[in-house]
Amino acid sequence: MVFTKQQLLDFTRNVFSHCGMSESDASLCADVLVSADMRGIDSHGVARLSGYVRLHNSGRANMNPKWSVIHETPSTATIDADNGLGLAIAPKAMEIAIAKAEQVGTGWVAIQHSNHFGIAAYHALQATKHNMIGIAMTNASPLVAPTLSKERMLGTNPICYAFPAGKYNPIVIDMATSTAANGKLEIAQRQHKSIPKGWIKDKDGNDTQDPNALKDGGVLLPLGSGDTQAGHKGFGLSAAVDLFCGVLSGANYGPWVPPFVSFLDPLPNLPGKGIGHFVGAMRVDAFRPVTEFTKHIDQWIERFKKATPIDSNHPVIIPGEPEYLMETERQVNGVELNPMVANDLQQLAQQFQLTL
Amino acid sequence: MVFTKQQLLDFTRNVFSHCGMSESDASLCADVLVSADMRGIDSHGVARLSGYVRLHNSGRANMNPKWSVIHETPSTATIDADNGLGLAIAPKAMEIAIAKAEQVGTGWVAIQHSNHFGIAAYHALQATKHNMIGIAMTNASPLVAPTLSKERMLGTNPICYAFPAGKYNPIVIDMATSTAANGKLEIAQRQHKSIPKGWIKDKDGNDTQDPNALKDGGVLLPLGSGDTQAGHKGFGLSAAVDLFCGVLSGANYGPWVPPFVSFLDPLPNLPGKGIGHFVGAMRVDAFRPVTEFTKHIDQWIERFKKATPIDSNHPVIIPGEPEYLMETERQVNGVELNPMVANDLQQLAQQFQLTL
Numbered sequence: 001m002v003f004t005k006q007q008l009l010d011f012t013r014n015v016f017s018h019c020g021m022s023e024s025d026a027s028l029c030a031d032v033l034v035s036a037d038m039r040g041i042d043s044h045g046v047a048r049l050s051g052y053v054r055l056h057n058s059g060r061a062n063m064n065p066k067w068s069v070i071h072e073t074p075s076t077a078t079i080d081a082d083n084g085l086g087l088a089i090a091p092k093a094m095e096i097a098i099a100k101a102e103q104v105g106t107g108w109v110a111i112q113h114s115n116h117f118g119i120a121a122y123h124a125l126q127a128t129k130h131n132m133i134g135i136a137m138t139n140a141s142p143l144v145a146p147t148l149s150k151e152r153m154l155g156t157n158p159i160c161y162a163f164p165a166g167k168y169n170p171i172v173i174d175m176a177t178s179t180a181a182n183g184k185l186e187i188a189q190r191q192h193k194s195i196p197k198g199w200i201k202d203k204d205g206n207d208t209q210d211p212n213a214l215k216d217g218g219v220l221l222p223l224g225s226g227d228t229q230a231g232h233k234g235f236g237l238s239a240a241v242d243l244f245c246g247v248l249s250g251a252n253y254g255p256w257v258p259p260f261v262s263f264l265d266p267l268p269n270l271p272g273k274g275i276g277h278f279v280g281a282m283r284v285d286a287f288r289p290v291t292e293f294t295k296h297i298d299q300w301i302e303r304f305k306k307a308t309p310i311d312s313n314h315p316v317i318i319p320g321e322p323e324y325l326m327e328t329e330r331q332v333n334g335v336e337l338n339p340m341v342a343n344d345l346q347q348l349a350q351q352f353q354l355t356l
Numbered sequence: 357m358v359f360t361k362q363q364l365l366d367f368t369r370n371v372f373s374h375c376g377m378s379e380s381d382a383s384l385c386a387d388v389l390v391s392a393d394m395r396g397i398d399s400h401g402v403a404r405l406s407g408y409v410r411l412h413n414s415g416r417a418n419m420n421p422k423w424s425v426i427h428e429t430p431s432t433a434t435i436d437a438d439n440g441l442g443l444a445i446a447p448k449a450m451e452i453a454i455a456k457a458e459q460v461g462t463g464w465v466a467i468q469h470s471n472h473f474g475i476a477a478y479h480a481l482q483a484t485k486h487n488m489i490g491i492a493m494t495n496a497s498p499l500v501a502p503t504l505s506k507e508r509m510l511g512t513n514p515i516c517y518a519f520p521a522g523k524y525n526p527i528v529i530d531m532a533t534s535t536a537a538n539g540k541l542e543i544a545q546r547q548h549k550s551i552p553k554g555w556i557k558d559k560d561g562n563d564t565q566d567p568n569a570l571k572d573g574g575v576l577l578p579l580g581s582g583d584t585q586a587g588h589k590g591f592g593l594s595a596a597v598d599l600f601c602g603v604l605s606g607a608n609y610g611p612w613v614p615p616f617v618s619f620l621d622p623l624p625n626l627p628g629k630g631i632g633h634f635v636g637a638m639r640v641d642a643f644r645p646v647t648e649f650t651k652h653i654d655q656w657i658e659r660f661k662k663a664t665p666i667d668s669n670h671p672v673i674i675p676g677e678p679e680y681l682m683e684t685e686r687q688v689n690g691v692e693l694n695p696m697v698a699n700d701l702q703q704l705a706q707q708f709q710l711t712l
Binding site (some may be wrong): 180 | 427429503507561584609610
């Protein structure tokens with residue numbers, strides 16, 4: 001069940017090609033998807049490949065979109081992704097943001113009429129290669145209840161900030177704005193384990209530690225969880241992501257964001273088009289010289305690594321550090337896939353007469 | 357102990373004038389400070405006036421700064437605030453951001469060598485008056501420990517997003533990136549009450565519900581609190597604010613951010629100048645027509661107000677709504693000051709021979 005990065009890239013590219021995607025888009029989407037597996041974000045990697053194929057098969061996503069810039073200023077653009085995959089359009093949107101930042105200091109691109117874009121960190125990290133700060137966020141199908149509500153109104157709406165460093169890897173803050181991700185609940189369900197307090201409420205709005213309560217109509221909680229621990233702040237953050245990605249772009253928002261799973265239909269009377277993303281690139285030297293900035297980023301990292309630990313065996317972890325360690329390890333040892341995911345890929349291999 | 361808005365504005369302006377501030381800056385700083393009292397953020401309003409005066413008396417802040425733009429592109433600027441108050445420079449920085457957004461779609465201004473800027477919402481809301489999305493953040497004196505540490509390394513580092521609406525008030529997400537603010541702990545200390553789990557750790561890194569543990573060397577926890585509830589996400593957010601405000605601007609960052617209280621000296625060998633802020637303005641019509649955007653913001657608000665409540669007597673609260681209600685109420689009934697704060701103002705009145 002262990003695969004090299006190249007095996008996963010080749011297979012994913014071939015699957016997307018067989019769905020009618022252009023060679024360049026298939027390569028790009030494979031790169032985005034497999035980057036998640038390499039970084040240890042297994043829930044967002046090839047585990048989702050069959051989901052994208054089902055979106056294609058059900059006519060819910062367009063593998064050969066004619067995307068276009070529908071609105072533009074020197075530092076901004078809005079893209080209609082023509083119902084393509086976010087995996088394909090978000091990197092192009094970030095390229096536009098980077099080009100605008102090169103011209104006027106910063107670039108910001110809102111994307112409507114898209115589908116899921118993989119891990120936010122992939123997109124934000126493109127900017128750091130140009131000595132820019134990268135920002136990427138997306139809205140997503142509703143699973144999270146606002147504070148005081150028991151209704152699914154928001155996605156896990158992730159946001160990522162990536163800052164280039166000097167001698168270290170970029171600082172990468174990539175986080176769902178909910179307390180827990182759905183993937184962690186699925187693991188607890190499979191292992192028949194209870195989950196920590198503050199992750200979910202059941203369908204009646206009661207606190208519960210039963211991981212099955214989510215699929216039985218429950219809700220995820222925003223970051224901060226309950227009233228006493230400032231769950232309203234997580235709701236606010238998630239709302240901000242929804243407003244940038246959904247309302248500003250012209251995509252859907254709140255409970256209207258279309259489901260990723262192809263067996264659920266979108267709601268009627270949608271207020272926008274598809275799901276939405278928002279990306280930004282800020283040239284560091286639009287604010288201060290790059291060498292000064294990266295010197296201080298390095299000092300920031302070094303000082304935080306030395307912050308007095310509670311347990312001397314567990315020093316502070318810099319945001320993004322575990323993902324770099326995982327990537328280095330998987331470059332050497334390959335990616336061990338969960339048996340269910342490997343089986344999923346085998347079925348795709350049969351379907352498209354590919355070898356895995 | 358009840359004062360009208362105008363009384364508080366006049367008094368605050370007079371105090372700043374007596375500290376040597378120009379008439380226009382004194383008016384501006386009074387407007388920022390009193391806006392906090394009007395919105396019910398009592399901890400950030402005139403309660404802090406004597407603190408600013410002490411910063412002046414101790415030579416820690418410059419009431420008559422020669423601020424300047426030290427770096428600039430069409431969509432960005434960096435300001436050296438010349439050790440002035442953030443109350444005075446942040447509105448000017450936001451004006452520059454707005455002017456840049458008018459030219460190229462968005463404007464972003466980093467500020468170094470500043471002091472505390474009051475409530476972030478005041479600054480972000482300036483942008484909404486021009487049909488722009490406003491963003492404001494600041495770093496602050498260290499009180500918050502990163503995940504796995506028991507050392508004060510970050511401020512409560514607030515961030516604010518303000519989105520203009522159509523027939524409703526703007527949506528305003530204004531939040532410290534810690535679980536609890538210091539002000540809430542002070543209230544619990546005065547009332548000899550225990551505090552909820554997840555707000556602080558004691559000086560040895562143990563969980564505690566004793567509000568006095570903070571002043572005895574403890575730490576505030578980042579949003580999300582403990583390991584099981586994703587405190588590392590709050591740490592990441594707080595870090596992002598610190599990197600934008602401190603590292604990108606050339607201000608201090610992390611544990612080096614100078615203390616607000618004048619009886620504590622800044623650390624030696626500071627890596628930057630003063631504290632830092634970061635503000636941004638994004639023209640809505642740089643992405644889509646304003647009328648379309650505000651129509652959907654209104655629909656977002658209406659839909660979220662109707663989200664199924666857990667308790668039918670407590671519907672969902674839109675971010676910013678409680679502050680508007682408070683402002684409306686206090687416009688009519690005035691601001692009732694805490695006796696300690698009123699006493700503080702009386703002492704300032706004596707000191708400067710003013711009437712309150």
